[in-house]
Amino acid sequence: MTPRETIAAIDVGNSAIKVALAKVSELITAAGDLSAGDAPVRYQSFPLDQPRWDQQICRWVRQHAGQATVSWWVSTVNHAASRPLKDAVLGVADSAAESAPDRQQAWHNLTFEDVPLRIKVDAPEKVGIDRLLSAYAASTRFAAPLVVVDAGSAVTVDCVRPDSDARPVFVGGAILPGIRLQHAALATGTEGLQQATQRIDPAEVAAMMPATNTQQAIRLGVLAAVVGGVERLAQEYACPDDDAVESLPIVLCGGDAATLSPYLRALHQQVPHLVCLGILDLAIQQCQIAPSGLK
Numbered sequence: 085m086t087p088r089e090t091i092a093a094i095d096v097g098n099s100a101i102k103v104a105l106a107k108v109s110e111l112i113t114a115a116g117d118l119s120a121g122d123a124p125v126r127y128q129s130f131p132l133d134q135p136r137w138d139q140q141i142c143r144w145v146r147q148h149a150g151q152a153t154v155s156w157w158v159s160t161v162n163h164a165a166s167r168p169l170k171d172a173v174l175g176v177a178d179s180a181a182e183s184a185p186d187r188q189q190a191w192h193n194l195t196f197e198d199v200p201l202r203i204k205v206d207a208p209e210k211v212g213i214d215r216l217l218s219a220y221a222a223s224t225r226f227a228a229p230l231v232v233v234d235a236g237s238a239v240t241v242d243c244v245r246p247d248s249d250a251r252p253v254f255v256g257g258a259i260l261p262g263i264r265l266q267h268a269a270l271a272t273g274t275e276g277l278q279q280a281t282q283r284i285d286p287a288e289v290a291a292m293m294p295a296t297n298t299q300q301a302i303r304l305g306v307l308a309a310v311v312g313g314v315e316r317l318a319q320e321y322a323c324p325d326d327d328a329v330e331s332l333p334i335v336l337c338g339g340d341a342a343t344l345s346p347y348l349r350a351l352h353q354q355v356p357h358l359v360c361l362g363i364l365d366l367a368i369q370q371c372q373i374a375p376s377g378l379k
């Protein structure tokens with residue numbers, strides 16, 4: 085990778101593909117804080133239930149990258165989606181004719197070995213790379229111990245602790261079904277429950293403790309399951325033996341972060357695009373180590 089290139093940081097989840105695009109030269113100059121509003125990064129989310137999302141992504145990247153060489157750095161936990169995207173990017177798929185590349189493209193699937201974070205779990209290669217990258221991005225912005233919550237298709241509640249040298253270590257976490265999956269599970273697993281609208285209105289929640297109809301009861305129950313689970317885990321990770329202990333601070337991201345935030349009583353901060361930020365952090369680090377470009 086060289087400073088003249090553009091980097092496309094790609095987070096392939098189970099509901100959407102999130103894309104962050106930045107010129108490497110501008111990233112190096114702005115390395116201070118990529119979460120800042122004025123950072124030279126464009127973000128776009130492409131839901132996987134939209135038609136031709138692979139073409140849409142190629143077109144969007146081409147529109148904003150111009151003729152620059154694009155390095156695609158990819159975090160994927162959904163290979164059924166990342167494989168056709170790779171084919172479209174590299175011009176392999178027939179259907180990609182419209183977006184076939186007229187400039188150089190490089191595709192790099194990230195693994196746990198690319199993440200400069202100590203990992204202390206049974207099998208690091210089996211942990212979702214999105215969990216490791218968001219933990220890495222959080223640990224470069226906030227002091228460990230901390231909890232990283234990615235509220236997407238699944239909600240992951242991960243813990244980063246300092247080691248004896250105060251360096252951050254990913255020590256594992258918990259996985260629970262996300263809001264949309266919980267709604268779908270209730271609707272498909274019962275006769276009496278239909279899919280409730282997912283939208284949660286804070287005024288409505290305040291008025292329904294307890295809920296007085298089925299739809300509201302589903303919305304309240306699912307919200308409480310996720311918020312309650314996150315808060316309990318953040319407290320248990322701080323100190324499993326003491327109820328009185330404060331929760332660890334939470335860094336919150338994912339498609340449902342804004343929905344959950346108003347109900348979380350634990351100290352938390354929303355940082356959108358955390359997985360993409362982790363990828364861009366890696367890119368900056370690599371350029372700083374090898375400014376002439378090695379990869």
Ligand SMILES: Nc1ncnc2c1ncn2[C@@H]1O[C@H](COP(=O)(O)OP(=O)(O)O)[C@@H](O)[C@H]1O
Pocket residue numbers: 096097098099100101131235236237238262263264265282338339340
């Ligand atoms: N248009 C949408 N399409 C899909 N999910 C959405 C949409 N709007 C909100 N959501 C919520 O966002 C969650 C998915 O978040 P996201 O971070 O994109 O997930 P993933 O990382 O699994 O792809 C869903 O569980 C759903 O509750």
Ligand SMILES: CC(C)(COP(=O)(O)O)[C@@H](O)C(=O)NCCC(=O)O
Pocket residue numbers: 096097098099161210211212213214215234236237238239240259
């Ligand atoms: C837990 C996940 C499904 C979350 O995916 P997402 O909700 O972001 O689509 C993903 O990180 C994954 O497939 N993990 C592999 C198992 C593990 O992390 O232990």
Ligand SMILES: [K+]
Pocket residue numbers: 234235236237238239240338
């Ligand atoms: K997730």
